[in-house]
Amino acid sequence: MWKSGFINVLLMTLLFGSGNSLRMERGFAVGRTDVTKCCDMPKACDVDGFTDWFKVGRHCVKYFTTPANFTNAEFSCMKIVPGGHLVSVHNEVDNRHLFCTVKNISSNNLRVWLGGFQLFQTGKFRWTDGSYWDYERWVPGEPNHVYTKEECVEMNWKKDEMWNDESCFVEKNYFCAFKLNAV
Numbered sequence: 001m002w003k004s005g006f007i008n009v010l011l012m013t014l015l016f017g018s019g020n021s022l023r024m025e026r027g028f029a030v031g032r033t034d035v036t037k038c039c040d041m042p043k044a045c046d047v048d049g050f051t052d053w054f055k056v057g058r059h060c061v062k063y064f065t066t067p068a069n070f071t072n073a074e075f076s077c078m079k080i081v082p083g084g085h086l087v088s089v090h091n092e093v094d095n096r097h098l099f100c101t102v103k104n105i106s107s108n109n110l111r112v113w114l115g116g117f118q119l120f121q122t123g124k125f126r127w128t129d130g131s132y133w134d135y136e137r138w139v140p141g142e143p144n145h146v147y148t149k150e151e152c153v154e155m156n157w158k159k160d161e162m163w164n165d166e167s168c169f170v171e172k173n174y175f176c177a178f179k180l181n182a183v
């Protein structure tokens with residue numbers, strides 16, 4: 001755990017360390033979601049001290065509505081709980097639970113950072129928690145690699161529950177997560 005955490009910090013520093021211009025993909029208004037449509041919220045996390053987090057798959061997650069760029073969001077997740085990282089997503093059920101959480105808490109601002117980022121301009125994506133990239137749910141036409149140097153993964157741009165590669169410099173709400181049995 002320590003090792004992979006360290007390598008991630010190193011990677012993130014290499015990838016996102018230097019300043020750059022801020023651009024973002026625009027044009028698709030938020031707030032299009034029908035809040036009256038019901039959506040299954042995940043259950044509460046049953047770990048002492050984290051009962052205000054939600055259990056999503058084998059993680060407990062919390063949605064933070066204090067927008068941060070990707071790097072700062074990841075660092076704040078690492079600080080808030082041992083083994084904490086931005087959330088990784090590994091199946092459709094978990095993906096939907098995350099979407100429902102966002103919809104429930106901030107229905108007029110659905111765009112949110114997940115923990116995915118492009119590794120060294122390879123076009124390949126990785127999770128900041130070091131888990132396997134074994135599931136993805138892109139908006140059709142994404143990832144379009146507009147930001148060849150810094151691309152990070154957000155959910156709910158243009159289409160509910162779907163992912164987009166976005167400039168890592170943009171500040172967004174984000175999900176922190178820690179693995180159950182790891183605290």
Ligand SMILES: *[C@@H]1O[C@H](CO)[C@@H](O)[C@H](O)[C@H]1NC(C)=O
Binds near residue numbers: 039041103104
């Ligand atoms: C939000 O979730 C809670 C359960 O956690 C539920 O009682 C409430 O109806 C939900 N609200 C919306 C707008 O989905």
Ligand SMILES: *[C@@H]1O[C@H](CO)[C@@H](O)[C@H](O)[C@H]1NC(C)=O
Binds near residue numbers: 018150169
């Ligand atoms: C995030 O913001 C910090 C300053 O708060 C800056 O040093 C860093 O380069 C930024 N990273 C990204 C990816 O935008």
Ligand SMILES: [Ca+2]
Binds near residue numbers: 142146165166
């Ligand atoms: Ca994109």
